[in-house]
Amino acid sequence: MRPPRAHHCSKCGQCSLRLDHHCAFMGVCVGARNYKAFCLFLLHAFILSSTMILASYAYWHWGNGEASERHWAVSCFFWTENVALCLGELFVGAMVFVHCLLVAVNVTSLERKKGAALYFPGTNPTEQVPLTQHNPYDLGPDQNFVSVFGANPFLVFWPYPDDSQLQGSRFPTCPPP
Amino acid sequence: MGRDLPYMVFALGTPGASVLQLQLLLEPARSHPELFPVHFAQAMSLFHTFIFVQLVWTYIVAATTSSKASPALVPVT
Numbered sequence: 001m002r003p004p005r006a007h008h009c010s011k012c013g014q015c016s017l018r019l020d021h022h023c024a025f026m027g028v029c030v031g032a033r034n035y036k037a038f039c040l041f042l043l044h045a046f047i048l049s050s051t052m053i054l055a056s057y058a059y060w061h062w063g064n065g066e067a068s069e070r071h072w073a074v075s076c077f078f079w080t081e082n083v084a085l086c087l088g089e090l091f092v093g094a095m096v097f098v099h100c101l102l103v104a105v106n107v108t109s110l111e112r113k114k115g116a117a118l119y120f121p122g123t124n125p126t127e128q129v130p131l132t133q134h135n136p137y138d139l140g141p142d143q144n145f146v147s148v149f150g151a152n153p154f155l156v157f158w159p160y161p162d163d164s165q166l167q168g169s170r171f172p173t174c175p176p177p
Numbered sequence: 178m179g180r181d182l183p184y185m186v187f188a189l190g191t192p193g194a195s196v197l198q199l200q201l202l203l204e205p206a207r208s209h210p211e212l213f214p215v216h217f218a219q220a221m222s223l224f225h226t227f228i229f230v231q232l233v234w235t236y237i238v239a240a241t242t243s244s245k246a247s248p249a250l251v252p253v254t
Contacts, residue, residue, distance in 0.1 A: 006246045016244040026236065027182070031244025038239045044232040051225050058205045058213055157231070159238040 004171060005137075007110055018171075020108040036148055037159035039099055046096050049089040056082050106137045106144040136173040147172075 007019040009029045016031035023030050023038065030038045056078070102109065111131060138144065150162030206218035 003246060015246040017246050026240040028240055029244060033244040034239045034242040037235045037242065041232065041235040041239055044228050044235060048228045048232055159235045
């Protein structure tokens with residue numbers, strides 16, 4: 001029997017527990033065991049881009065010499081990298097925002113796409129309710145955060161998952177309203 | 178894996194290139210210390226290096242950790 005939230009990835013040709021999506025940037029499926037590391041990677045990429053944009057701004061305004069006196073190669077490198085950084089910042093910022101929302105409601109990217117097509121038992125045992133009406137894995141923002149980042153606040157930035165929280169094949173659920 | 182390689186290079190290459198800009202942090206501090214104190218620039222540079230190391234570490238962990246379901250749990254039918 002297939003564990004709940006496990007899906008087959010056609011790109012990898014394997015089934016992953018709590019599959020979120022196949023990440024082309026990492027070349028692997030992001031699932032139960034590496035979702036925390038993926039979220040931290042996004043967060044650090046966002047912080048890094050932000051600090052570099054601020055540093056570039058400071059360099060351009062207060063650095064030695066006028067812009068016209070700088071070597072053309074320095075200016076080309078500067079502008080090319082800053083355009084790439086700004087585009088990367090927009091992309092990574094959007095990803096950080098989306099995954100913050102997904103973690104807050106304990107939904108994977110795949111479940112968000114298939115929302116109306118995923119059914120769970122309702123109040124009546126014979127009734128099936130779509131995910132868009134009731135998400136049984138949503139235990140509240142605090143518990144949802146703990147389920148991904150672990151219960152120990154000192155290990156939030158440790159990229160390995162908290163094994164005491166990670167079930168992989170079993171997930172605590174809340175009853176339908 | 179092979180088709181993902183350009184994306185993987187981009188994922189680390191872009192922040193990697195930003196390390197070359199670390200020196201840029203110190204130049205405004207040298208020319209305008211009243212606006213951009215040297216200690217602030219050095220602290221920012223250290224912070225930037227720390228975040229870059231964290232970025233590479235989380236990338237390696239995420240890219241090498243598999244969430245593959247056990248065959249015992251997922252029989253081939």
